[in-house]
Structures are given as C-alpha cells and as structure tokens.
Amino acid sequence: MRQNKEKLSNQAVQSYKIKSQLIRKLRTRFATYGYEQVHTPAFEDYDTYASIQKTVNKDEMIKVIDRSGKVLVLRPDGTIPITRLTALDREINGSEQRLFYIFNVYGEQNSNGTNKESTQAGVELFGNKRPEADAEVIALAVHTLKEIGFDNFKLEVGHAGFFKELVDQANLAENELQQLQELIQSKNLAEMEPFLKQLQIRDELQEALYAIPLLYGNPQAVLEETKAIIKNERMQEVLNNLKDVIEVLTDYDLLEHLTLNLGLINNMHYYTGVIFQGFVENIGKPVLMGGRYDQLAEQFGKAMPAIGFAYKVDVVLEALKQHQLIKDDNNPPLQIYYVPEERRNAFSAAKLLREQGYAVITKPFAKNAQQAGILFQSNGRVIVNGNEQQVETNEELLNLAELATGGV
Amino acid sequence: MEKLTIALSKGRPAKHTIETLEAADMQFIDFHEKSRKLVFYNVDESIKLIFVKAVDVPTYVERGAADIGIVGKDNILESRAEVYELLDLGIGKCKFSVAGFPNYSIDANRPLTVATKYPNVAEKHFSRKGQEIETVKLNGSVELAPLIGLADVIVDIVETGNTLKENGLTVLEDIDDISTRLIVNKASFATKATEVRSFIDQLNNALERTP
Numbered sequence A: 001m002r003q004n005k006e007k008l009s010n011q012a013v014q015s016y017k018i019k020s021q022l023i024r025k026l027r028t029r030f031a032t033y034g035y036e037q038v039h040t041p042a043f044e045d046y047d048t049y050a051s052i053q054k055t056v057n058k059d060e061m062i063k064v065i066d067r068s069g070k071v072l073v074l075r076p077d078g079t080i081p082i083t084r085l086t087a088l089d090r091e092i093n094g095s096e097q098r099l100f101y102i103f104n105v106y107g108e109q110n111s112n113g114t115n116k117e118s119t120q121a122g123v124e125l126f127g128n129k130r131p132e133a134d135a136e137v138i139a140l141a142v143h144t145l146k147e148i149g150f151d152n153f154k155l156e157v158g159h160a161g162f163f164k165e166l167v168d169q170a171n172l173a174e175n176e177l178q179q180l181q182e183l184i185q186s187k188n189l190a191e192m193e194p195f196l197k198q199l200q201i202r203d204e205l206q207e208a209l210y211a212i213p214l215l216y217g218n219p220q221a222v223l224e225e226t227k228a229i230i231k232n233e234r235m236q237e238v239l240n241n242l243k244d245v246i247e248v249l250t251d252y253d254l255l256e257h258l259t260l261n262l263g264l265i266n267n268m269h270y271y272t273g274v275i276f277q278g279f280v281e282n283i284g285k286p287v288l289m290g291g292r293y294d295q296l297a298e299q300f301g302k303a304m305p306a307i308g309f310a311y312k313v314d315v316v317l318e319a320l321k322q323h324q325l326i327k328d329d330n331n332p333p334l335q336i337y338y339v340p341e342e343r344r345n346a347f348s349a350a351k352l353l354r355e356q357g358y359a360v361i362t363k364p365f366a367k368n369a370q371q372a373g374i375l376f377q378s379n380g381r382v383i384v385n386g387n388e389q390q391v392e393t394n395e396e397l398l399n400l401a402e403l404a405t406g407g408v
Numbered sequence B: 001m002e003k004l005t006i007a008l009s010k011g012r013p014a015k016h017t018i019e020t021l022e023a024a025d026m027q028f029i030d031f032h033e034k035s036r037k038l039v040f041y042n043v044d045e046s047i048k049l050i051f052v053k054a055v056d057v058p059t060y061v062e063r064g065a066a067d068i069g070i071v072g073k074d075n076i077l078e079s080r081a082e083v084y085e086l087l088d089l090g091i092g093k094c095k096f097s098v099a100g101f102p103n104y105s106i107d108a109n110r111p112l113t114v115a116t117k118y119p120n121v122a123e124k125h126f127s128r129k130g131q132e133i134e135t136v137k138l139n140g141s142v143e144l145a146p147l148i149g150l151a152d153v154i155v156d157i158v159e160t161g162n163t164l165k166e167n168g169l170t171v172l173e174d175i176d177d178i179s180t181r182l183i184v185n186k187a188s189f190a191t192k193a194t195e196v197r198s199f200i201d202q203l204n205n206a207l208e209r210t211p
Helices: A002-032 A046-051 A079-088 A131-148 A160-168 A174-185 A189-198 A203-214 A219-227 A233-250 A296-300 A313-322 A340-355 A394-405 B012-023 B054-062 B073-079 B119-128 B162-166 B186-191 B193-209
Strands: A043-045 A062-065 A071-074 A097-106 A117-126 A153-159 A258-261 A274-280 A288-292 A306-312 A334-338 A360-364 A374-376 A382-384 A387-389 B004-009 B039-041 B047-052 B068-072 B084-088 B094-100 B112-116 B133-137 B153-158 B170-178 B180-184
Touching: A002 A097, A002 A117, A002 A131, A002 A313, A043 A046, A046 A071, A079 A097, A079 A117, A079 A296, A079 A306, A117 A131, A117 A313, A131 A153, A131 A233, A131 A274, A131 A288, A131 A306, A153 A160, A153 A233, A153 B186, A160 A174, A160 A203, A160 A233, A174 A189, A174 A203, A189 A203, A189 B084, A219 A233, A219 A258, A233 A258, A233 A274, A274 B186, A306 A313, A334 A340, A334 A394, A340 A360, A340 A374, A340 A394, A374 A394, A382 A394, A387 A394, B004 B012, B004 B054, B004 B193, B012 B068, B012 B180, B012 B193, B047 B054, B054 B068, B054 B073, B054 B180, B068 B073, B073 B119, B073 B170, B073 B180, B084 B193, B094 B119, B112 B119, B119 B133, B119 B153, B119 B170, B153 B170, B162 B170, B180 B186, B180 B193, B186 B193
Parallel strands: A153 A258, A334 A360, A334 A374, B004 B047, B004 B068, B112 B133, B112 B153
Antiparallel strands: A043 A071, A062 A071, A097 A117, A117 A306, A153 A274, A274 A288, A288 A306, A374 A382, A382 A387, B039 B047, B068 B180, B084 B180, B094 B153, B094 B170
C-alpha cells in the first residue's frame, strides 16, 4: 500500500520533470532567435473574446462569473491575448516585436470533459509581413522539432488564402462550406466527386476544388502543379507568396523537412497567409500549428502584420513517450548522514554543497540501513560510500560530493 | 524503405481485402481464413498486416499504431477519428438510415428518442437538422426498440431492408452511404509519403483492373 503511494508520487515528479525539461529547451531556443517572454492573465473578458470575429467557438470556451456578475473566460488560445497586449501598447508603433509565451490554455475540446487544460508554448512575430519573416518562424519551428529529438518529422505548409479564394467563387451555403471543408481536410476524394457534382458551380471550379487534396508533397513539384488551377489574380498572388517563402526557406537548408499541403485548412479562422503544422512520425495530430494573421490586430485598433506558431506541449510529451525519447536521467539527491555530535558540521557541509547546486538531503545516521552518500561519523571521520576519506578543505568536500553523485 | 503497418478488420471483409491486395501484387502466403494469427507479413516483409476488431481500426490508425487502415465507413463515422480517407474500395456497400414505423412523422418540438449502435452518427445527423434527440445505445437487435416503445426511431446500417420489413419498420430517411474505405494516419502521410502513396497507387490500379 505504502509502496504504491510512493510510486505514484514518483511518477508525478518524473512527468513534471520531463515537461519542464522540454519547456526549458523551447524557452532557450526561442530566446536565441531574439524572442522575449511575456505573460497574460488566464482570465479574459468574455465580451472582448465574443466580439472578436472568426475565432474560437464560443461554446468551447470555459466561462466564469465573478462577484459582480461579469462573465469572464479562461483564455482559449495564446495568440489573441498576445496580439491584444501588443496592439494596445502605445510605445510600439509599427516596430518589429518578437515575443513568446508558455502558459496554459483552456477549452472544452473533448466531449468527455477531459483535457480542459493544456499547455502551449508559442512565438509571435509582429510588424513584419515579408516572406523572410514567414521563413524565420518556420525555420524556428523546424529547429525546435529537431532539437526536441524527433528525427522523422514534416512541416506541412499551406496558405489560408488559397482555399478561401477558390471557395469565394463558389458561393456556398454555410453547411455546404462546412461539408466541403471536412472533405478536403480528410482528403476524401471518393465523396468529394459526387458532392461537387450536385453543387451548382462551374466545371473548372469543380475541377480546381477536386484537385486541392492532392496538391501535396515536394514544394517545387506542388507549386508547378498548382499553376494549372490558378483562376484569378488573387490566387496568383497567393501562389507567388508561397513561392517567395519557399525560396527563402531554401537558404535555411531545411526543404527536406517541408511538405506543401494546399489542402491544409486551419479551424482558427483568423489566418490570412501562410499556414503550417508539424507532424512527427506516427502521431496523428499536429504537435505544432501556426500561420500568418495580418488582420487580427485591427480588431484591437491597430494595423499590424503578424505570424506565429504554438506547440501543443502535451501532444509533444505524448509523442516523446511513444518514440521512447525520454531519457531517464533521474539523479537522486546526495544523502548526508550524521551522528549527533557532527550535526553542525553536516549542516554546514550541506549548505555549501547546496550553494554549489547539489541537491542534498540530511538525515541522522541509523545503523543497519543501506546508506550510500556521505556519513559524518564520530571523531571527525568522513565516510563516502563506505570508504573513509580526508576532508580538510571545502575543495575536498566538493570532490567528495562529486565522487558520491557523479557530478551536479 | 520504411515498413508500413496496415490494420484490417477480422472476418468477412478481411478475405475480400486480402484478395484485393493480392491482385495488387502483395502476397501474404501464410494467410488463410481459418488462421488464428493476428499478424502477417508480405513476401519481402515491407508490409505488416494486423487484424483487429473493425470498430478499433480507426483508433489504431489515428493513434499511429497502424499507418493505414481498411475498414467500413460506418466505423470511421462513429469513431470521429481524425484521419485521411483516401480511397473507396467499393466493397461492402450499404447505408446508414433512420428507420421507424411507416408514416411516423418526427415532431420537431420535442426530443426524439433514437435507439442505435452508433450514437455519434445519430447525433451528428440530427444536430445538422436542428432536431434534439436522446440516444439509447444498444449493442444489437436495434429493430426491437420501436416495437417495445424503447425508442421512436432507430439509426442503423441497412443492407437489403429485409430485417426492417420483417419487424414492421421502414426506412424514413437515408443518412450516408457506407462502403469499405482506406484511411491513413495524417503523420504517416507526411513522414512516409513515398511508401504510403505507392501502396495506394498499387491498390488503386488493382481496383481499376477488376470490374
């Protein structure tokens, strides 16, 4: 019974440790690209959120009522609060801002009520709408994916404008659009054909929509294929934009990790340009998602182009577990035992070692117990892992600690 | 070459699917219907077949335990799995339908009681129409439910309609066409693109050859 309980708490420690290691890795890498961390409150005003168009489904937000009867919402995503923060800052006037955040977001994603809280780690680059900005953010996504330890992963890149332009010409009813979107997202060609046939749209438009799911694969090849279904100037612009971004990415040397997917449709409707999501082998849902959203800040009264992405930290952890990429580097704390008359010496040694970064636990010495660590025995003798050692100076103590633990 | 894992459902559809795969030049020598083995390899071991329960196939594929699955549309719809659905094998054709007593008309002003093995399918269908429902999840003999007053209507797979007729029921409306589909894990489609695509092309060619 007792053992069971101990094991449980160890698991909690272990899983938190893995999560914080991952977060530390992301934080460090984001910082080396010049991004700075910000934080926003978990509670947001419901009315502000509800008034933002093209965003999170209101039914999926978790609402709270405060003492005065005001309705609050637990932030359902990171991008909107960070955008508002940046848009409302008067000091920032069109200058570039590189920000990142690591915090929890909340929502009713699952019908069975689990996973209401999940951690996101994301970056946002404001004030730059050039393809170089798109490429920088995508390169950062690839860099971090590699660093986390995945070797077989792909970043699927698409464009929010592509599907939108095509579908705008089709004049579909809301439920037809929804159905078409689902068919494209699941690349369901078998059902798309009859579905498109019964819509009252031109043949060439039908063909173009039917082609979308398979506009997928090697960037150069897909760009070439896509030329054939360009229908107007706006779509040509979309294609040119994608081409420019791919060209910049070529110089980052990461084309092997990129797949062009023009059937990519993100359910966050604020995206306006390049969109992308990261897949790692065998994990059927993306570990990261992002894209360009040049019009979101306007809803907070400032025109400000922006692009960003966010990791779903919990999905990454699941993937790490499945890929067996979790290293067991569980260094137990150094144990310092003492006989009563040596207690003072033991405490001062422990303090010194803690200041040097060692994890130390002090305990009174008990005979007949398994005791690896440092023992402050009577008459000033010091025993490390069973062998008596000399300790005169602090330096010698540090050497012993290293001997006992194998370093900090 | 990366290995591909394909999940198939046990039973009648398996035999049919294996025949299709063999027509596509993928031979599974040690497979025979009566075998109790659950894992088979093709000749060069580039493909691993695993046999699982039909309802579990979409889950295996969504969670990456298999790259590809071959399974009925009924199970895909009910599981709500996020997967690519790339091919219709055109076998095992039937329909999801709403059935009830002839002349039964649905009252939009009160929740409809629906007995079904497929609560997700029923909910999606009726919520699209704005009809509130209460589902009664049953695991078999669904046709009985309206007869004994357990439900107003049923949502079920209809092949010939004979079972309905014998129980005095009739199809009130059709929901979706069902047939065997090929589904693909979204990550496998990206990370094993060459293997997945060539498997699908091979299968597709074989399907086009057979009338």
